[in-house]
Structures are given as C-alpha cells and as structure tokens.
Amino acid sequence: MSIDNIVAVIDFGGQYTHLIVRRVRDLEVLSEIFSWDTTPKELAENNVKSIIFSGGPNSVYEKKVPKLSNEVMEYLLTNNIPILGLCYGHQFISQYFGGKVIPGNQKEYGSTIIDINNNDHLFKEFTEKSKVWMSHGDKISELPEDFIITASSDNCEIAAFENLGKKIFGLQFHPEVVHTDNGNQLFANFLFNISNLKKNWSMESYIEHQVEEIRQIVGDNRVIIGVSGGVDSTVSAILLQRSIGDKLHCVFVDHGFMRKNEPEQVVKYFKDDLKFKHFYKIDARKEFLEALKSVHDPEEKRKIVGYKFIETFEKFEKVLVKKFGSFGFLAQGTIYPDRIESAQPSKTAAKIKSHHNVALPEKMSLKVVEPLKELYKDEVRKVGRLLKIPSELIDRHPFPGPGLSVRILGDLTQDRLDTLKEVDAIFLEELKKRGEYNNYWQSFSVLLPMKSVGVMGDSRTYEWTVVLRSVDSVDAMTADWSKIPYETLAIISNRIINEVKKVNRVVYDITSKPPATIEWE
Numbered sequence: 001m002s003i004d005n006i007v008a009v010i011d012f013g014g015q016y017t018h019l020i021v022r023r024v025r026d027l028e029v030l031s032e033i034f035s036w037d038t039t040p041k042e043l044a045e046n047n048v049k050s051i052i053f054s055g056g057p058n059s060v061y062e063k064k065v066p067k068l069s070n071e072v073m074e075y076l077l078t079n080n081i082p083i084l085g086l087c088y089g090h091q092f093i094s095q096y097f098g099g100k101v102i103p104g105n106q107k108e109y110g111s112t113i114i115d116i117n118n119n120d121h122l123f124k125e126f127t128e129k130s131k132v133w134m135s136h137g138d139k140i141s142e143l144p145e146d147f148i149i150t151a152s153s154d155n156c157e158i159a160a161f162e163n164l165g166k167k168i169f170g171l172q173f174h175p176e177v178v179h180t181d182n183g184n185q186l187f188a189n190f191l192f193n194i195s196n197l198k199k200n201w202s203m204e205s206y207i208e209h210q211v212e213e214i215r216q217i218v219g220d221n222r223v224i225i226g227v228s229g230g231v232d233s234t235v236s237a238i239l240l241q242r243s244i245g246d247k248l249h250c251v252f253v254d255h256g257f258m259r260k261n262e263p264e265q266v267v268k269y270f271k272d273d274l275k276f277k278h279f280y281k282i283d284a285r286k287e288f289l290e291a292l293k294s295v296h297d298p299e300e301k302r303k304i305v306g307y308k309f310i311e312t313f314e315k316f317e318k319v320l321v322k323k324f325g326s327f328g329f330l331a332q333g334t335i336y337p338d339r340i341e342s343a344q345p346s347k348t349a350a351k352i353k354s355h356h357n358v359a360l361p362e363k364m365s366l367k368v369v370e371p372l373k374e375l376y377k378d379e380v381r382k383v384g385r386l387l388k389i390p391s392e393l394i395d396r397h398p399f400p401g402p403g404l405s406v407r408i409l410g411d412l413t414q415d416r417l418d419t420l421k422e423v424d425a426i427f428l429e430e431l432k433k434r435g436e437y438n439n440y441w442q443s444f445s446v447l448l449p450m451k452s453v454g455v456m457g458d459s460r461t462y463e464w465t466v467v468l469r470s471v472d473s474v475d476a477m478t479a480d481w482s483k484i485p486y487e488t489l490a491i492i493s494n495r496i497i498n499e500v501k502k503v504n505r506v507v508y509d510i511t512s513k514p515p516a517t518i519e520w521e
C-alpha cells in the first residue's frame with residue numbers, strides 16, 4: 001500500500017484484537033496487529049501514526065504480564081502519537097502513568113449503560129447515555145494526574161478517561177464488538193478527528209498495489225502456485241496472472257475428495273474461462289485413496305492427506321523444472337488470520353484437530369509470495385468480486401483441505417466416496433434451488449460407518465446412514481446448527497433416499513460448536 005499512515009493495534013492477548021483491526025479497515029484506514037513486545041524501530045519503520053491497545057486476559061498489577069516497554073511508550077509520547085487503550089489496554093495506560101488498578105468487587109460482563117460527561121472528542125456525536133459491552137474483572141480505582149473521567153457506569157466509575165494534552169484515551173468497554181452502540185463512530189472520532197489520519201485503504205487500491213508489487217518482487221522469475229478451486233488460491237492466482245502473465249504456473253492436485261463435478265469446474269474455469277497458459281491438473285485420486293485405505297483415525301487421515309499432497313506437488317514441480325528451468329517463487333493463498341494463527345500458537349490450548357493447509361515452502365527452498373497476506377476472508381471475497389470471479393465460486397461454503405475424506409467415517413472406498421458425493425450434491429443443489437444456500441454459513445453431508453434397516457416398496461433394506469449438517473457461524477470458532485425449514489429438509493431427505501441407491505436413512509445434526517466441532521472428523 002502507499003502507506004502514509006498505519007494504525008497499530010497492540011495485541012495484549014484479547015479475544016477481540018482482530019475485530020479492532022477490522023473496524024479500522026472498515027473505515028478505510030490501514031491497520032495491523034503488532035505484538036506487545038514491539039520496538040520503536042518497528043513502529044517507525046511501519047509509519048505508525050496512531051495506536052490502539054487491545055484488551056487481554058491478564059491483570060496489569062501482576063508480574064510477568066504483557067506490557068509495552070518504556071522505550072515504546074517514550075517513543076509514542078515524544079512523537080505525539082495518539083493512544084486509545086481498551087479494557088486491559090485502558091488499565092495498562094493508567095498504571096503506566098501512576099494510577100491504580102485493582103480487582104473489581106464485581107466482575108462485569110455484558111451490556112451496560114454509560115453516562116458520558118464529555119462528548120467533545122472521543123464521544124463526539126454521542127448522546128448522554130450509551131449502551132456498551134463490558135467484559136472485565138479488574139478496574140481502575142485511581143486515575144493518574146492530569147487524566148479526567150469522561151464516562152462512568154453504575155459498576156465502573158472510570159469507564160472512560162482522557163488526557164487531551166497527551167492525546168491519550170482509555171475505555172473500560174469494547175467499542176469493537178457489535179453490542180456497543182456507535183462503536184464505529186467512536187473509532188472514526190479517534191482516527192479522523194483525534195489522529196488526523198487519511199483514508200488509505202480500499203480494495204481497488206490494494207489490487208493495483210499488489211499487481212505492481214508482485215511484478216517488482218518476482219522480476220523475471222517463474223512462479224508456481226498450488227490451486228484448489230477455493231477462494232484464496234483462486235484470487236491469488238488471478239492477481240498473479242494480472243501481474244506476471246504466463247510466468248505463472250498453476251498446479252491443481254486432484255486428490256479425489258472434492259465435491260461432485262468440482263475438479264471439472266476448476267479445470268474449465270482456469271483453462272477455458274481465464275485462459276491460463278500453464279495450468280496442470282494432476283490426477284492423484286488413486287494414490288490418495290490407496291494411502292487412506294483402512295485408515296479410520298481422523299488425525300491419521302489428515303496427516304496422510306497433508307504429506308501426500310506435498311509429495312505429489314514436489315514430484316510434479318521437478319517435472320516442470322526439467323522442462324522450464326527452476327522456479328524463483330512459490331505463491332501461496334495465505335490470508336491474514338492464517339498468519340496470526342501460525343505466529344501465535346497458543347501454548348495452553350489443547351489440539352482439537354490439525355487443519356490441513358498447504359505449507360510447502362521450507363522443503364522446496366523457494367522464495368514465497370503471498371498476495372493476500374494482509375486480508376481477511378471477507379476482504380478476499382471483495383477482491384474476488386472486483387476481479388470478476390463468479391459468485392458461485394466466491395460465495396462457496398468453506399471446504400476442508402482433506403475434503404470428503406474427513407466426512408466419510410469408517411472405510412474410505414471409491415463406492416462410499418461416490419455415494420457421499422451424490423448425497424452432498426443433492427443437499428447443496430436443493431438449498432441453492434430454494435434460495436437458501438447463502439442463509440447458512442456451511443452445509444455438507446457426512447457418511448456414517450453404520451447401516452440400518454428400512455423398508456422400500458415391499459422389501460427390507462439394510463443400507464448406509466447419512467448426516468446432513470448445516471451451521472451458522474462468523475469465524476468457525478463457534479457455530480450454531482442452522483434452523484433449516486422442515487419442508488426443505490423433507491424434500492432433501494426424500495430426494496436422497498430416492499436417488500442415492502445405498503442410503504436408506506437421513507439424519508440432521510443438531511449440535512452446536514462447542515461441544516461438537518463443525519466437521520465430524
């Protein structure tokens with residue numbers, strides 16, 4: 001980007017840190033997350049002109065909790081960089097300048113009304129009372145000198161403070177969550193009135209910039225990219241094609257676990273519609289099926305699919321190198337949340353399941369180019385729309401890397417794979433036909449390793465059971481089962497039983513995440 005200003009969000013470990021970045025970008029200002037152990041050098045190099053401190057799970061009065069260094073605080077003050085602290089960030093500011101933070105008598109979670117007593121600056125355009133979202137145990141009991149209270153709630157006298165001279169503001173609540181009224185107005189006040197920032201973030205400018213930047217980074221080199229038919233790799237490939245044209249080589253590994261007709265659609269789209277010159281489909285269906293024969297353990301399956309993918313890709317790269325000479329770069333569809341997740345693996349979090357996403361570079365010793373690495377999923381979709389990628393591809397429900405292999409419990413055979421593909425195709429086709437597909441975040445089917453008795457015509461049947469699963473979610477971290485109308489479910493169930501030979505029972509999964517995960521394996 002033409003980075004004339006950037007808003008740093010300091011991550012103190014809060015669960016809403018990502019949302020702060022999103023709020024700022026939604027106001028068309030570039031924002032990125034920085035770790036709490038950032039340095040003045042890093043802030044200067046990135047042209048940070050305004051800073052927001054996130055919330056966090058710790059107590060500022062404890063030892064060994066995340067804190068910004070004195071050097072960073074000095075840097076911010078000397079350069080007159082406006083600071084907005086939220087929750088833990090608000091308490092950190094207070095403690096740093098000599099105020100006092102104590103455990104609250106009463107923890108405060110949920111909606112609260114605050115009384116605003118100064119709406120000249122951060123609360124400009126706010127009325128006297130406003131609904132906000134609180135989530136804290138500690139609170140500030142004494143403010144540092146020269147700071148004044150700008151809002152209070154029944155439970156929390158210092159719900160907001162300011163030190164106008166130093167351009168420092170603190171909020172005990174979370175303006176980044178939707179439950180706080182006028183959160184966007186508050187961020188707009190901070191960014192445009194207090195920090196005097198310019199708008200510098202739009203998808204159009206992002207595309208232009210990326211196309212130019214890729215050209216410069218890549219130079220005369222050839223680039224290889226693995227495409228899966230998913231949004232991220234498709235958008236990346238199209239950006240690269242715009243930038244470097246035929247120097248891009250796309251490799252599509254067909255592991256056989258995609259949905260019905262999808263591999264054909266991917267090939268048609270890249271070769272016929274987009275006219276990619278170097279597009280290769282590798283048919284590895286047999287090898288993958290063979291490798292997963294009799295493997296029932298979900299983790300084992302995911303690992304095998306991952307290794308097999310890398311092996312297949314690498315083998316083919318060698319073939320291409322023989323023909324064209326070596327590649328300088330490997331392009332990847334990494335998006336912003338992928339980077340955050342891999343940069344900050346939680347040491348205490350239990351491993352639920354390993355997600356298979358292609359991570360090829362280390363072994364291949366290629367330089368990596370990641371055109372989407374600053375974007376969130378919905379931003380990638382916006383870029384895709386601007387690049388005129390058809391909506392059926394952009395708005396496609398999420399699909400796991402190992403595909404249908406983790407939706408077939410028990411033996412993974414060609415026969416069972418074909419059965420599930422048919423079931424899934426009917427499910428999705430009906431949802432689309434009835435205009436319901438986009439009402440749900442993700443819809444799919446699962447084939448169980450059990451048969452049950454049925455009766456069709458005058459005969460007894462003994463066939464497989466399939467599960468339909470549809471969930472509503474925002475970020476896949478939590479999900480609720482979708483309330484698909486009974487009428488729709490009835491039509492889908494009827495069609496499945498009538499059209500798919502080896503299935504005689506259809507059930508609907510009514511479990512949320514947690515306690516279940518979205519996928520069954």
Ligand code: XMP
Nearest residue numbers: 355356357398399400401402476517518519
């Ligand atoms: P779970 O089952 O963990 O799934 O609740 C959360 C979301 O992630 C998708 N998923 C994957 N995505 N590679 C991916 O790219 C994977 O290996 C993988 N496994 C699950 C899942 O479909 C859901 O949307």
